Amino acid sequence: MSEQPRILPSIRKAPAGRQPAVAPYEPLCAIFRRYLHKEKLKFTPERALILEAVLRKTGLFQAESLTEDLRRAGHRASRATVYRTLSHLQDAGILKQVFFDNKQSYFEVVAGRQANDYLICLSTGKVIEFSSQKLRQLRDEICREHGFDPVSHQLHIYGISPEGRAAEKG
Amino acid sequence: MSEQPRILPSIRKAPAGRQPAVAPYEPLCAIFRRYLHKEKLKFTPERALILEAVLRKTGLFQAESLTEDLRRAGHRASRATVYRTLSHLQDAGILKQVFFDNKQSYFEVVAGRQANDYLICLSTGKVIEFSSQKLRQLRDEICREHGFDPVSHQLHIYGISPEGRAAEKG
């Protein structure tokens, strides 16, 4: 029995990996506004700014870093509003929240994407996002066996990347 | 684009599902003692009690519920010691920590088990643990493509269980 891997602190600090393209603002803003309208919520300047900032993010990001982005761009942005908006963006199907540890959570744009899955290097903390058709098929198969209707999934694979292996030998 | 599923509060409260058999104390205690000795740590009565309590758990559990178990059994057990011991049990490869949300974490005995994967009902909050050989093969394949050495993985599938479907129709 081997020692159970633990997520390294480095992951909490700065998850990095292949950087997917930035998502386009217009169509997602339309989705957001439709959602807000349906829920009798309002489209405020703050929400627009936050959505813009979210869409400028590539890959995983943290609430705090989003707030920093906004401040750097000269916009006021209270943590509270950022969190509240991130929550709405999830409900609108634009974002999803990912949990790698119990300290904080990460967010990621999902609208129009398929990547739900991560390769996480236990040595360097690097996170690579990927998507697998085979995995989705297997997921559906497993769901059928249990009578589940699949909605979504999330796979985290922990391992050692080539760089991590090199670093450990070095 | 469908609305992004969010983990229901019920999951945070009382994850339940198929109950795997309780793990045997003796062999795992031996593993723990070996680990402690190797790390120049001590095998204390508190650690023994906590390991026992852990092994009486079936499926996922929370640190707090473990502390309650201990108190109910008439043992003093400070949160601090429980957390510290849970951490050692992870390092010893006996436990693993699972993150479903950012509020708290769950623990699960993994020594000698293969089940790393969960089917989570978004309607009822029920969690079913399962293990799939095909998934492990697919994982290894994906790792090969990225030059990773796989260490472990975790798959969370969100969906609607038969019971949930019935409840939603009712």
Place this chain on the structure above:
DNA sequence: CTGATTGCAAACACTTTGCAGCAGA
């Protein structure tokens, strides 16, 4: 107009940590 929204700061809740006394090996 009227109810939703915002920023602020206080509140939360799980977890970690500092410390002084205690106890395995």
Place this chain on the structure above:
DNA sequence: TCTGCTGCAAAGTGTTTGCAATCAG
């Protein structure tokens, strides 16, 4: 004896919430 361990309470930290003023529709 010599470290490591324990319980306690305080600190830590990402996130949430109450509230009064403000604003979108």
